[in-house]
Amino acid sequence: MSQDSYAEQLNEFEVEVECLMEALYLRWGYDFREYSRASLRRRVARYMSDNHYQRVADLQHELIRDKKRCVHFVRGLTVNVTDMFRDPEFYKVIREQVVPELRSHPFLKIWHAGCSTGEEAYSMAILLHEEGLGERAVIYATDINSQVLEQASKGVYHEKMLSAARENYAGTGGPGRLDDFISVGYERFLVDPKLKKNIVFTQHDLVTDQVFGEMQMVICRNVLIYFRRELQTKVLTLFHDSLDMGGFLGLGMKESLRSLPNHIRFKPIDESARVFQRID
């Protein structure tokens, strides 16, 4: 075999990961087949070493038989780093450029897709509350993973995250203090229960599940980076179809629509903050 054709080949681990993804889809409907490969493989390798699996085949055998183990594995594949008011300038742009338009709606529906442990859904709830829109807004916060949603619905976070959260809040142009919306104790902080009244936490898989209808805003931060371009394109259509005409889309700070064929259905509101508006 020549070196060139060898270089085209996947190694054993890479082939096994492909098989594993196919198996998870066939057995439980979890579809990771169009996820970016470099980080997917890393996560599989990390899950295996954390959970003492020597061979992908052993892991696959167990995941096919044991739904609970599979849910645990999926959590390992998808768990993300998030933070209250992550990227303060994003929230500043929401506050200054999106909120004035949202005010014209008597009732607001916002979909936070891939909300992970919920910090940013609460951040948005705080922002809306400060802007006097809290009472008329519902935030649908969704994630593929039921375990992170359970954590999200509690609204309890470790105190070590608090200093970053306070610092972030200070950069959002907020009129008050973050501490007006949280209570601190026992090395934890708890978000004000009144914020939870406007948030619905529910499971949703961007790859296999359907449109959330008639939203005024969709927020999906640092999720698309884990998808291949084809899947990104498909999910962007899902967001488009979930939004009202003129509705807003907020992405992560390094996520771009430029390389996607359907990006022309959105116009940038703030290019660097990655806030877009549906225009067709």
Next chain:
Amino acid sequence: MNQQECSSGLIKQVECVVIGASSGGLDVLIKLLQALPVHYQIPTVAILHQRPNRSSGVPDMLSKYTHMTVQEPEDKQGIEPGHFYVAPPNYHLLIDPDKVFSLSIDAPLNFCRPSIDMAFQSAAEVYREALVGCVLTGANSDGGQGARYIKDYNGRVLVQNPKQATVDSMPLAAIAAADVDDILDIEDIAKRLASFGDPAERIPS
């Protein structure tokens, strides 16, 4: 030795260069860019540890010293000749099998995001023996495991001479972790990279 021979006897053209640098790295990258040929074509990806600010200004700064296009890659951007890419602060930068960049906000690896190890590993899996990795100055051990991955996939690894480095721990870690191909001053690393891009050097033996 200009080119390492592969087991088949064919010399594999270098398709990508990855560079890891930390403390003192900016100055070294400038020196490297100044010493590379004006129209250097091999796409080069620098993983530079930086403060996690949103906008680092590093690409603008570096572009003053080179004719290559210097930029922070966006997610799923294709890797092109004549480009010098710098990993965006606070994101991991990976390369996917279809030779596009893929960003990740996974937890820092050994306190680093971007992680040199992670970037080198993904690049090694894609480019294999057509990859060259360079480990430059830095005050930790990031890049050591990455260098080993590159060697495992038959790529080449060049390390900055620890005596010349502002901080020697990163070069030393790479030398300890992998059977590196050469330990060179930065000017000689530039010459070696230039030789990989020279068409005259690409003729199979």
